[in-house]
Amino acid sequence: MWQQFVNYLVYDLIGLSPKSHLGSAVNFFIYDTVKILFMLSLIIFFVAIIRSFFPPEKTKKILGHKSKLIGNIIAAFLGIVTPFCSCSAVPIFIGFVEAGIPLGVTFSFLISSPMVNEIALGMLWMLFGWKIAVIYIASGIIIAIIAGLVLGEMNLEHLVEDYVYSISSAQCSCGVQEEQKQTWRDRIDYARSYVAQILKKVWPYVVIGIAIGAIMHGYAPANFLAKYAGPKNPLAVPLAVIIGIPLYSNAAGTIPIVKELVRAGMAMGTALSFMMAVTALSLPEAIILKQVLKPKLLVIYFGIVGLGIIGTGYLFNLIL
DSSP states (O other), X not given: OHHHXXXXXXXXXXXXXXXXXXXXXXXXXXXXXXXXXXXXXXXXXXXXXXXXXXXXXXXXXXXXXXXXXXHHHHHHHHHHHSOOOTTTHHHHHHHHHXXXXXXXXXXXXXXXXXXXXXXXXXXXXXXXXXXXXXXXXXXHHHHHHHHHHHHHHTTOGGGBOGGGGGSOSTTOOXXXXXXXXXXXXXXXHHHHHHHHHHHHHHHHHHHHHHHHHHHHHHHSOTTHHHHHHSTTXXXXXXXXXXXXXXXXXXXXHXXXXXXXXXXXXXXXXXXXXXXXXXXXXXXXXXXXXXXXXXXXHHHHHHHHHHHHHHHHHHHHHHHX
């Protein structure tokens, strides 16, 4: 029904031709903007309910007193549902270090949190189906676990900034109350405010992403990306990762672009690598983490995660 209304609006009321580049692009933009923002609101609401059970302090307790392997696995899974934003990256890292959680386990959490975005997971499921969503979450978790284990075995604690051990982690809670203090009314109120808070932050990126996708949909030559970024190009995956690093967006903002990249012929593994690079290897993320990591550790961290993302892209290009 929504597509029929958009067709009527664009082609009948506005008068654009369905065969024109502009008509196709405008139709795509209006249709996807409303659809994705609506989907986003629903997903964020239910994600917020889940997140209300995992405040940072509780997360630290769950990760404490575990073997390194178990700790890395739990950290990777907890990273999916626990708060991670630009304001919480540093204090959460500090809090984990203060709690005695091994550095490798901390990195598994920090990698999983932005990379395996639960909102993106829900949107991928709705747009591409459950198989792609499962591939996305499985690859992100595996990268987080392996990278955390590797970083943990390298004994890099001396490359953490010295002041980290003396700063309190109570600087940011991202609005999540302690779980034992919340009623269901509190959780629902938090979820509603969280929807408004996140939409206020991400809607420009979502709209920009949809606009880029709309331009590609209306104007990109047929099979253009299939030729240069399809599975037959061995350099497509690392190039997609390199292109994604300087971009500043979130998973919700990149999914409309990924959707159109795949439709235009980009291999799914390459598209997923691009999205993971944007969310887990962005320059803003590097600037934030530089507050707690010395340059050498930051380079090692990004290098290991980047290699994991590239390897995942190649693997799933072969599978899919």
